[in-house]
Amino acid sequence: MAYLSTVDFFEDKNFLDRWQRNLKGDLDLSWMKAKTEKITAAAENTRRGLTFRDLDRGEYGFSAMPELIRQNRSFAPRGAELPDGLPDLQPAVSQKSEVWAYNTEGYYEEAMTRQWNATVDVPWHELAKYELPDEISRAYAQLLTFLTEVEMIATDVPAEWMGKLNNSFVEVRNFMATQVMDEARHAEVFRKRALTTGYGLMKASPQNEVGLKLIRDSDSFAEMSLALHLAGEGFVLTLFRFSEYISPTEADKKMFRLVMQDEARHVGYGVQHLKWVMRHFPEKREVIHKHLDEVENLLFGGGYAVEVTEPFIILAGKGLKKENIEQGTKITALFQLKQVEEYFERLDKCGLEERRKMSKLHNALELTRASLQEAGVLA
Amino acid sequence: MAFYLEKDFFEDVELFNLVTKVMSGDLTLHWYDAKTERVRISPKDPSRGLTYEDCNIGSYSYDRLPELIRTNYSMAPRGSELWGKLPDLGYTINRKSDVWADNVAALYEEAKARRWAPAVDVPWADLAVASLPEPVEAAMAQLCTFLQECATVEMSIAAQWVYSINQEFLELKSYLSAQIFDQARHIEAFRKRALAGGQGLKRASVTAEQALKEILSVETYPAGSVVGNLMLGSFLLGLYRHVAAVAPSPADFILFRFVMQDAARVVAYGSGNLRYHLTHQPQEVNVLHEYLDSAEHCLLGLIGSQECLEPLIILSGGGSTEEQVRVGCQRVGRLLAQTVSEYLERCERAGLTKRAERSRLPQYLQRMGIEGRET
Numbered sequence: 001m002a003y004l005s006t007v008d009f010f011e012d013k014n015f016l017d018r019w020q021r022n023l024k025g026d027l028d029l030s031w032m033k034a035k036t037e038k039i040t041a042a043a044e045n046t047r048r049g050l051t052f053r054d055l056d057r058g059e060y061g062f063s064a065m066p067e068l069i070r071q072n073r074s075f076a077p078r079g080a081e082l083p084d085g086l087p088d089l090q091p092a093v094s095q096k097s098e099v100w101a102y103n104t105e106g107y108y109e110e111a112m113t114r115q116w117n118a119t120v121d122v123p124w125h126e127l128a129k130y131e132l133p134d135e136i137s138r139a140y141a142q143l144l145t146f147l148t149e150v151e152m153i154a155t156d157v158p159a160e161w162m163g164k165l166n167n168s169f170v171e172v173r174n175f176m177a178t179q180v181m182d183e184a185r186h187a188e189v190f191r192k193r194a195l196t197t198g199y200g201l202m203k204a205s206p207q208n209e210v211g212l213k214l215i216r217d218s219d220s221f222a223e224m225s226l227a228l229h230l231a232g233e234g235f236v237l238t239l240f241r242f243s244e245y246i247s248p249t250e251a252d253k254k255m256f257r258l259v260m261q262d263e264a265r266h267v268g269y270g271v272q273h274l275k276w277v278m279r280h281f282p283e284k285r286e287v288i289h290k291h292l293d294e295v296e297n298l299l300f301g302g303g304y305a306v307e308v309t310e311p312f313i314i315l316a317g318k319g320l321k322k323e324n325i326e327q328g329t330k331i332t333a334l335f336q337l338k339q340v341e342e343y344f345e346r347l348d349k350c351g352l353e354e355r356r357k358m359s360k361l362h363n364a365l366e367l368t369r370a371s372l373q374e375a376g377v378l379a
Numbered sequence: 380m381a382f383y384l385e386k387d388f389f390e391d392v393e394l395f396n397l398v399t400k401v402m403s404g405d406l407t408l409h410w411y412d413a414k415t416e417r418v419r420i421s422p423k424d425p426s427r428g429l430t431y432e433d434c435n436i437g438s439y440s441y442d443r444l445p446e447l448i449r450t451n452y453s454m455a456p457r458g459s460e461l462w463g464k465l466p467d468l469g470y471t472i473n474r475k476s477d478v479w480a481d482n483v484a485a486l487y488e489e490a491k492a493r494r495w496a497p498a499v500d501v502p503w504a505d506l507a508v509a510s511l512p513e514p515v516e517a518a519m520a521q522l523c524t525f526l527q528e529c530a531t532v533e534m535s536i537a538a539q540w541v542y543s544i545n546q547e548f549l550e551l552k553s554y555l556s557a558q559i560f561d562q563a564r565h566i567e568a569f570r571k572r573a574l575a576g577g578q579g580l581k582r583a584s585v586t587a588e589q590a591l592k593e594i595l596s597v598e599t600y601p602a603g604s605v606v607g608n609l610m611l612g613s614f615l616l617g618l619y620r621h622v623a624a625v626a627p628s629p630a631d632f633i634l635f636r637f638v639m640q641d642a643a644r645v646v647a648y649g650s651g652n653l654r655y656h657l658t659h660q661p662q663e664v665n666v667l668h669e670y671l672d673s674a675e676h677c678l679l680g681l682i683g684s685q686e687c688l689e690p691l692i693i694l695s696g697g698g699s700t701e702e703q704v705r706v707g708c709q710r711v712g713r714l715l716a717q718t719v720s721e722y723l724e725r726c727e728r729a730g731l732t733k734r735a736e737r738s739r740l741p742q743y744l745q746r747m748g749i750e751g752r753e754t
Contacts, residue, residue: 003596005589009679010739015586019683020747023712025704027689032517034582041574042507049498052567055574075528075591076583077570085585087592109498112564117491120428128421142410148456152546155556160542162559163535170566177534177563180541184556185491187549191456192429195420195439202413204455206463210384212454213466216542217382294383301388304398310406325404333402360389 006085034081052105052171062105062171067280069094069166078168092164097280098221099165099172101273107265108171111178116258118189123251127196130249135320139311140248141199146308147190149204150236153212154183154266157228161221175269182262189255207305211298222277222284223291229270231295234346235303237263238339246315246331267346274350289358292347296361299343303336330377333368337378340365413460431484431550441484441550446659448473448545457547470545476659477600478544480651483554486644490557495637497568503575505630510577514699515627518690520578522622523569525587525686529615530569532591533645534562536607540600554648561641568634582686590680601656601663602670608649609729610671610678613722616642618691621714625695650729657730664730668737671726675740678722682715712749719744 009015022028037058043050056063060079072078073094074086093099101107132140158176165173194201215232218224240263244256277284302308309332314320316335317328340361347355356362372378388394401407416438422429435442439458451457452473453465472478480486510516537555544552573580594611597603619642623635657664681687688711693699695714696707719740726734735741744750 002598003592005593005677005680007586007589007680009586009590009676009683010743011676015679015683016743016746018685019688022685022688022692023708023747023749025692025701025708027692027699027704028685029689029699031521031582031686031689032514034521034580036579036581038577038579039574040507040577041571043503046504049496050501050503050571050575051498055571057574060574060579074583075531075588077524077527077531077566077580080524080580081582083582083585086583086588089592108567112496112498112567115491115494115496117428117494119430119488119491122429124422124429125425138411142413145456145459149454149459152456152549152552153454155552156542159538159556159559162538167531170570173534174563174567177538177559180538180556181560184553187456188431188553191549192420192434195418195434195436196429198417198419199413200415200418200439201456201459202415203410203460203462204453204465206453206465209453209455209466210464213382213468214380214384216468217380219380223380291380294380297384297386297388301384301386301391301394304388304394306397306401306407307410309398309401310408310410313401313406322404325406329402329404364389 003087036079036081048109051109053109056105065096065168067096069096069168072168073166075167078170089167091166093169093221094166096169097277099169099273100276101172101269102276103272104175104269105171107269108175108178111175111182111262111265114261115181116185118185118192121258122189122193122255124192124196126251127249132197132248133319135314136248136318137197138199138202139314141194141197142202142307142311143243143315144190144194144197145202146205146208148187148194148201150208150212151183151187151190153215154228154233155180155187157215157218157224161224164221179266182266186259186262189259193252193255203307205305205307208302208308211302214294214298222288225270225273226288226291227295227298229266230274230346231292231299231343233263233266233270234343235299235339237267238335238342242312242316242335242338246312248315271346271349274352278351285352288352289355292355292359296359300361300364303339333372333377337365337368337372340368415458415460430488431553435484444475444547446475448475448547451547452545454546457549468546470543472540472544472600475548476656478548478551478604478652479655480551480648481655482647482651484550486648487550487554487557490554490561490641490644493640495564497564497571497634500637501568501571501634502630503571506575506628509628511627512698514693515697516576517578517581518693519627519631520573520576521581521686521690522694523573524581525584525684525690526569526615527566528584528587528591529611529681530562530565532595533607533611533615534559534566535595536603536611537562539595540603558645558648561644565638565641568638572631572634584684584686586680586684587687590677593674593677597674601652602667604649604652605667605671605731606674606677608645609653609725610675610722611681612642612645612649613725614678614681614718616646617714617718617721621691621710622694625697625710627694627697646725650725653726653729653731664732667731668734671731671734672737672739675738678719678740679743682718716744716749
């Protein structure tokens with residue numbers, strides 16, 4: 001056994017005696033005098049309901065939370081009275097700035113209210129009225145296979161980290177829980193859509209999966225968040241936006257709009273977390289750059305995997321003929337450029353403007369831009 | 380870092396040449412004739428939408444999953460073509476009957492369909508309009524403090540395994556994701572309830588937390604499911620149902636009715652998983668009996684903790700006067716008997732036969748003077 005309670009309740013006579021007294025009406029009621037703050041939280045905006053932000057008061061608040069959680073390593077909720085004897089859960093992360101992000105509580109509330117259901121919120125029955133050309137169906141099935149493949153990683157990783165965070169970070173843990181559910185729903189919706197194409201799933205993408213392993217095996221929450229929320233999901237967010245644009249049916253456009261709003265939240269958390277770290281711990285800058293070197297290797301390798309780019313080219317150009325492919329490669333190049341540009345814009349917002357100068361990915365971006373200008377695709 | 384990519388792709392001439400070739404219009408199309416099954420599914424019942432059950436077809440189905448997953452340790456979705464050098468993601472749970480239940484797909488669909496949001500679905504403002512007598516409000520605040528501790532474990536018991544479960548069990552992992560989400564919502568709802576009533580949080584429970592840590596520290600998934608989903612889940616389901624019945628305010632009634640339906644799914648999965656597990660691995664009956672012999676004392680630690688029992692008595696009697704406490708004690712006694720017997724009945728029905736005879740819980744309740752129900 002990994003852990004045994006300090007008491008075997010079957011054998012503890014004091015426990016039994018007290019219980020029997022309680023059930024005869026002899027109550028101790030010492031908990032009524034708990035030394036905690038008495039507050040009456042109320043919704044500031046009744047239309048939005050009672051939010052975590054409305055609870056940000058006194059010792060219950062996240063604003064007053066110290067940088068280092070020294071007192072509570074148990075299941076006790078933040079602000080409760082902590083009697084002696086509470087177990088130590090050995091949380092791996094008890095430092096606020098390792099996990100915190102501006103607006104964490106806002107992202108959580110948004111996730112709660114914007115839940116959707118892949119079973120009924122995509123008009124599946126309408127798909128029957130579309131007969132797509134063979135090459136479009138195949139390309140779309142392949143793109144959906146890739147998307148199914150990458151989404152579940154973003155369920156596993158936050159789930160793994162939730163258990164390592166100090167319980168005082170309730171808003172972060174809860175936000176992670178919403179991400180776990182969001183990503184499970186994404187894997188579901190892309191799988192379902194692939195199975196409605198007439199082709200089913202296609203080929204896995206080893207080049208991308210190796211990148212996913214990098215995210216899975218992150219050594220710290222900060223590394224994980226940088227790779228998953230900011231970089232990986234940032235790239236996927238741009239992919240969703242372009243996928244909506246090249247979607248073959250209105251049902252697909254709706255599907256991508258739904259997943260996009262979830263993904264934007266996850267990326268938002270990643271950006272606001274990095275911003276928090278940079279503002280409170282600027283000395284971490286070098287470590288972050290070092291990690292980004294490998295993360296960008298993932299982005300570059302994964303982004304150019306043919307199991308993603310080729311179906312994208314066919315979908316963007318709307319076919320396999322020469323003129324379709326020409327058009328498709330132009331749109332795909334613009335999309336890839338946009339993915340990388342948005343990634344650097346996010347880093348700029350976090351205060352990492354110097355990243356462009358030291359990044360191989362940025363070099364690649366400049367080369368792509370130059371070749372697109374030379375080809376007349378970009379002004 | 381624990382893992383580095385096998386290549387520096389920025390220096391990879393092969394990739395550079397491939398990208399140049401593809402972007403100049405010369406596609407490889409190696410994926411174009413993937414060796415996978417062609418299907419075109421559609422909703423069997425359009426009013427219910429496209430469910431996972433509708434996708435349970437051919438090589439994509441969960442019915443055809445083998446008992447042991449030997450061929451896929453990657454993220455490749457079930458039914459896709461596996462090729463090239465897919466990485467080993469290190470899954471340690473690769474046996475279907477350790478985790479599966481016949482109702483997982485349906486429970487996942489139900490979890491999504493019955494979503495609710497504590498911020499807006501509980502009429503919090505009503506609590507301010509008609510405040511409760513102080514002992515009752517204090518009892519509710521203490522109970523909600525305790526229930527956050529329990530929900531944290533119910534969330535963690537699912538979260539700690541998801542990472543280790545093979546991706547082939549997609550529907551099961553999706554259900555666990557919904558459970559994680561549900562329990563996060565419970566933590567939120569109970570926290571909000573305690574802070575909206577004027578009392579704030581009360582005291583954490585040493586007794587309950589010792590029991591909860593033992594539950595969470597379980598070493599195998601089947602044992603974790605039986606103790607976390609079935610035993611702890613049965614306790615919470617019974618408790619929520621009871622508090623909904625004695626709710627001191629309409630807002631509390633609504634809140635506990637919501638959490639009750641989520642808790643019912645946890646118990647349904649726990650029962651389903653135990654049944655599936657024992658049907659396919661009957662030799663594990665004694666292993667689980669032995670585990671529960673040592674772990675069932677945790678149930679006592681939870682329901683017998685002062686921070687749960689005393690507020691429950693006050694809420695059940697409607698106050699702290701002598702007569703109210705007397706009534707409360709009677710009602711809580713019945714709740715305890717019912718909780719234990721329902722848990723043991725579920726064990727029995729799921730294949731853990733003669734659990735009621737073997738368990739020390741009924742005898743313990745008798746010693747307490749609480750009459751157990753026939754099981």
